[in-house]
Amino acid sequence: MTNEALLVLRCLGITDNSSSRVEIESLLSAGVDWRRVLSLVRANGVLPIFRENLLRYCPHAVPRSIRAQMQAEFQTCASLSIGYAHELVRVITCLQQGGISAIAFKGPILAQQLYGTFSLRQCRDVDILIEKNRFRQAIDVLESAGYTPVWPKGQPKWEILGSDKHVSVFSRARQYRVELHWSLAMPESEFPLKFDDLWSRRDAVHVLGTSIDVPSREDLFLILCFHLAAHWWASLKWICDIGELLRRYPDLNWQVVVERARAWGCYRIMLTGVALARDTLAIDLPEQIDRATKSDKAVIEISNDVLCRFSAGAYAPHCIQKPLDYIRSRERLGDRLRLIVNFIRCRLKPNEHDREWVRLPDALSCLYILVRIVRIARLRYKVSVIPLLKTIMS
Amino acid sequence: MANSTPPPVQGPLARYTDITKERLATETIIYDHERHRVHCLNRVLAFVLEQCDGHTPVRLMAERLPDAMKLPPDQDIILLALRQLNRIHLLTGEVPELNSNTLPSRRELARRFAYVGGVMLPAVASIVAPTPAMAGSRDTHGGPENGDGNANGDGNGNGNGNGNRNGNGK
Numbered sequence: 423m424t425n426e427a428l429l430v431l432r433c434l435g436i437t438d439n440s441s442s443r444v445e446i447e448s449l450l451s452a453g454v455d456w457r458r459v460l461s462l463v464r465a466n467g468v469l470p471i472f473r474e475n476l477l478r479y480c481p482h483a484v485p486r487s488i489r490a491q492m493q494a495e496f497q498t499c500a501s502l503s504i505g506y507a508h509e510l511v512r513v514i515t516c517l518q519q520g521g522i523s524a525i526a527f528k529g530p531i532l533a534q535q536l537y538g539t540f541s542l543r544q545c546r547d548v549d550i551l552i553e554k555n556r557f558r559q560a561i562d563v564l565e566s567a568g569y570t571p572v573w574p575k576g577q578p579k580w581e582i583l584g585s586d587k588h589v590s591v592f593s594r595a596r597q598y599r600v601e602l603h604w605s606l607a608m609p610e611s612e613f614p615l616k617f618d619d620l621w622s623r624r625d626a627v628h629v630l631g632t633s634i635d636v637p638s639r640e641d642l643f644l645i646l647c648f649h650l651a652a653h654w655w656a657s658l659k660w661i662c663d664i665g666e667l668l669r670r671y672p673d674l675n676w677q678v679v680v681e682r683a684r685a686w687g688c689y690r691i692m693l694t695g696v697a698l699a700r701d702t703l704a705i706d707l708p709e710q711i712d713r714a715t716k717s718d719k720a721v722i723e724i725s726n727d728v729l730c731r732f733s734a735g736a737y738a739p740h741c742i743q744k745p746l747d748y749i750r751s752r753e754r755l756g757d758r759l760r761l762i763v764n765f766i767r768c769r770l771k772p773n774e775h776d777r778e779w780v781r782l783p784d785a786l787s788c789l790y791i792l793v794r795i796v797r798i799a800r801l802r803y804k805v806s807v808i809p810l811l812k813t814i815m816s
Numbered sequence: 817m818a819n820s821t822p823p824p825v826q827g828p829l830a831r832y833t834d835i836t837k838e839r840l841a842t843e844t845i846i847y848d849h850e851r852h853r854v855h856c857l858n859r860v861l862a863f864v865l866e867q868c869d870g871h872t873p874v875r876l877m878a879e880r881l882p883d884a885m886k887l888p889p890d891q892d893i894i895l896l897a898l899r900q901l902n903r904i905h906l907l908t909g910e911v912p913e914l915n916s917n918t919l920p921s922r923r924e925l926a927r928r929f930a931y932v933g934g935v936m937l938p939a940v941a942s943i944v945a946p947t948p949a950m951a952g953s954r955d956t957h958g959g960p961e962n963g964d965g966n967a968n969g970d971g972n973g974n975g976n977g978n979g980n981r982n983g984n985g986k
Binding site: 542546 | 841845945949
């Protein structure tokens with residue numbers, strides 16, 4: 423692993439009791455490419471916590487210009503996170519007044535819950551989960567409060583309830599994005615946790631004087647592990663969230679976590695999440711869990727791939743590797759087969775570009791699958807076959 | 817019978833309305849909702865702001881500096897901090913001590929304390945609070961969730977933006 427990548431990881435994992443400080447100082451005295459360090463922390467969404475730990479434990483080792491650059495970016499991140507926190511309170515208050523139960527997760531609420539402050543976690547939206555059958559009512563409530571939903575093009579707007587997991591709504595005044603979820607995962611992702619289950623086990627967190635419902639810590643932990651997997655383990659920010667949760671809740675009920683993970687078929691996803699938190703942030707795991715991560719070949723392979731990608735500065739696996747890694751992270755054969763079928767079905771699903779390419783009457787709309795196959799083949803032909811032929815001919 | 821009249825203001829008073837305050841290990845972030853500005857206060861300035869409860873005179877604040885901040889008990893450090901806090905509208909009402917024409921500059925203070933190897937003086941960095949659109953808040957990590965992307969590409973957003981920097985005493 424490069425010195426720059428190591429510096430980032432050690433700064434993210436450092437605590438008052440850890441020995442990382444010595445290692446950070448020796449990395450810094452050996453010299454690092456600060457441009458590369460900044461590029462890594464920006465791309466992984468961890469600039470605030472990286473900067474905070476670096477300035478806290480090794481304040482004199484950071485060049486003045488880098489310090490100024492990080493300061494400006496940190497203040498921008500902090501400003502947005504605080505802005506999103508206020509937006510969260512506004513939306514939750516609207517929904518509560520409209521009689522709609524809502525659970526907040528990720529975004530500013532997670533920052534408050536895990537880091538104790540909004541500024542240390544970069545937020546780019548507000549995520550709120552509601553009951554699917556209250557979705558239309560929630561949209562009405564938010565529209566009347568000045569929010570504008572953004573509907574997907576090329577399909578009737580309510581059809582999105584069957585094909586996606588959320589709709590983005592924007593506050594007109596400050597352009598903050600709120601993702602209104604009716605599900606925690608895309609329909610094809612095979613994650614069975616439902617609103618009613620979350621609601622029955624919910625906790626509450628106080629944000630800016632308002633009590634907001636959040637998932638229980640065991641549910642939250644599994645949601646974070648699943649979210650990380652659904653994004654191909656592509657960002658340190660989400661690994662930090664898992665690590666921070668494990669630090670903040672040392673009394674996490676592992677028996678419940680393991681039971682639920684097995685029941686939902688995401689045991690391996692959970693193991694991969696904790697293995698990454700251990701390997702990147704030096705988080706201590708219970709012996710049984712630690713042993714389980716070390717005996718699962720797929721967990722080891724995925725974790726190693728993620729660390730290699732991070733060190734190389736690549737943030738997501740290659741196109742075809744994404745679904746393959748995701749399928750590999752599921753332990754049940756049935757889930758794997760369903761994911762493969764879903765993947766193929768999803769790739770063949772016509773979108774607005776197919777409908778714009780050829781316009782068919784409604785009666786022939788089933789033929790859009792063929793249109794899509796031809797269009798994609800043509801696209802791929804232009805992108806890969808023609809250059810290949812030209813190379814051969816030259 | 818208890819007297820319900822609040823005690824008279826004897827010292828600087830911090831503003832409590834329309835702000836969000838976040839205390840970190842090395843600094844304090846203040847979001848001013850009224851002026852849409854974000855201030856990053858170093859530890860010394862944050863300490864002085866916390867002392868501004870309306871009942872603590874400048875002299876007493878200075879006496880607390882050695883214990884709290886390991887700084888000399890110099891009233892000029894407090895005055896420099898108060899001037900900065902006043903400039904970024906985090907104080908309410910008048911601070912009579914700031915009307916003097918003999919307030920030392922930051923440079924003079926830095927020179928005065930140079931003989932002890934320099935001390936951390938009050939400092940603030942301020943920016944205009946960016947909207948998400950201004951900041952380009954879609955960071956680069958991650959892409960659309962599994963199954964979301966099709967042949968038309970997995971879009972990645974751009975990086976973090978920088979707000980307008982308006983340093984204050986840094």
